[in-house]
Amino acid sequence: MEKIIDITGTELTPSPKGERCLGNGEHEGIECCCDECDYYLECFPDEEGDDFYEN
Secondary structure (H helix, E strand, O other), X not given: OOOEEOOOOOEEOOOHXXXXXXXXXXXXXXXXXXXXXXXXXXXXXXXXXXXXHOO
């Protein structure tokens, strides 16, 4: 499998809720990359669609 590298140089590992990803914001010295990640929906598939933002 090809490695996924963020523009910051962080290696990304899409996984359920981003648990195994270095870019998930839980690692010291590495900021969260989720908001700009092309693989976001692989980690958080339930957040797809307009109904996610409804109150």
